[in-house]
Amino acid sequence: MRHLMSPLDFTREELEQLMDLADDIKNHPDNYADKCHGKKLATCFYEPSTRTRLSFESAMLSLGGSVLGFSSADSSSAAKGESVSDTIRIISSYADICAMRHPKEGAPLVASQRSLIPVINAGDGGHQHPTQTLTDLFTIRSLRGEIKDLTIGLCGDLKFGRTVHSLINALVRYPGIKFVLISPEELRVPEYIREDVLEKNGYDYKEVDSLDDVMGELDILYMTRVQKERFFNEEDYIRLKDFFILTPEKMHLAKKDMMVLHPLPRVNEISVDVDDDPRAMYFTQAKYGVFIRMALILTLLELV
Amino acid sequence: MLNISGIHQGFVLDHIKAGESMTIYNNLHLANLGSDCTVAMIMNAKSNKMGRKDIIKIECPIERVDLDILGFIDHNITCNIIKDDAIVEKRQLSLPKEIKNVISCKNPRCISTVEQELDQIFILTDPENEVYRCKYCEEKYTGSK
Structure with a gap:
């Protein structure tokens, strides 16, 4: 059993x-x-x-x-x-x-x-949350044909988001995956993911704090929610929160075949105006x- | 130094950090060895190598003590196994693959903090860096041994 x-x-x-x-x-x-x-x-x-x-x-x-x-x-x-x-x-x-x-x-x-x-x-x-990870992998494979040679942007709360940690752990077993970790300084991936998973396996990754700068590189953008309560002070939250909200303007910077995933629920990190973009695959993801x-x-x- | 007579069968644990012998006594569950066993603890003895040290002598059948946990507590301890009044083996201590009910998980979100009768189990996940993680929540053990 x-x-x-x-x-x-x-x-x-x-x-x-x-x-x-x-x-x-x-x-x-x-x-x-x-x-x-x-x-x-x-x-x-x-x-x-x-x-x-x-x-x-x-x-x-x-x-x-x-x-x-x-x-x-x-x-x-x-x-x-x-x-x-x-x-x-x-x-x-x-x-x-x-x-x-x-x-x-x-x-x-x-x-x-x-x-x-x-x-x-x-x-x-x-x-x-393994079945979320299985869902993510299946969605990527179904929409891309195979899980290989992809630049994957993970955006938002990378520190506390368990779906992000599980997904990184699962994706490092596939060839040619590059990670772009997009988050405020306060919410970067935990040290053990960076050292024990990414660096130990010689994975190509970079950490940035602006979504705009990297949109054009991404094959997949995996969004997560940035929670206000995770910040030490409200000033930082107000300063940074808009950097991590996906809007139609930001989607203009992305590749034509890029796809946006999100484990859901979303709050405001993906503008509802993005929902009609054919690259927004988060509802398909839930179906898969x-x-x-x-x-x-x-x-x-x-x-x- | 105080003299305690030699033992016929059992163990001599030498080079224990001064003051640590009681911890080892508890972790090896030496109080439960049985009425036919004798344990002597020599505390704060002079040592050329360590300045001060503790020693534990255990007179008992050798299969009765599980020494694996010693490797976790302090792998510098010398473990002599005695049979027929002579040292028959100096056991090299290594890190145990699993530690049961010796240390407990500090993660307040771990099921082991609330579930009744659940064994506290830690698994050696990185022998090189001596990292143990809770079997249930995978939190790294960072407390003192």
Whole structure:
């Protein structure tokens, strides 16, 4: 039995197989409509989430399975003080596979150690969010043909953004990837990503604090939200915030085939005027998240 | 120096940093060795090499003590294994791949801070730089040993 805790749990070959399957699901959804008939997905969400939980539920329903679960700690027995280890033992009797989101880092791993069913980490605090990374990789591969020889700009909160860290970790396994890290000084990628991941593997990267200066170089722009509360003082926030807002004017500086991704939700970092630009792929990305989760459920349930 | 008689079977842990022997006593769980075992701790002994040092002598069956954790606490400790009143091995200490219930995770967002009965486990992720990370949240251990 296999679980998914980190995007690195899969080898590159396994990831390719997973994405091949997601591709086939995307192209022939009818062939998969009953694959999970009689199977149940438990969505154990100890903190609120809209997209991830609904994306999992949509994936299972599209496979002909059913779903059960809870969407906040208050509505689960965690409110009575039940441990994650006990909860998963119970859930193992009710469902065939579990997607778990928890505010405490490592909680899904603890669950997987006691579980009798596959556990998928659907986000654990600021630690990992592997299905978002799988979504990002699948979107890039689907829209670009392959993940190779790309200049990828990561913009916004690179310090606290777990999706950015996971994505960098996953992308360094592909050839010819260049990183342009666009953020204010205060929100640069943590030292361990810079030293242990990028420099250790001899990766080509640069750190800049203006989006305009690098727009023309990018094949992919991965936007994240810059949160006001991350700044030490409001002055810095006001001075810097507009540098990281994507507007139609900035899109004029970009390549014709550049694509914009965002893990969502967005607040104001991408102007709504950009949504109609054919290069804005973040809603497509969310749609592709369902296909890759379908492929993941099938793989972990060993139904392929 | 105080003299403590030799041991028939067990260990002599020498060159322990002065004042550290009690920590080692606790981390090796020497209090739970069993009623047939004897432990002697010599603290603050004179040492040509170190100025002052601690020594622990443990009289017990040698399979009863797991010495792996010593490599994490201080790999400069000399570990002599005694059988039939003679030193049969000077064990080279190395960093253990995993440390269980010796140090705890300081990350307040880690599940190990709230989940009952959960073992505190750290994994050696970078032997060259002696980096241990929490098994659950991957936070680097930065506290003192």
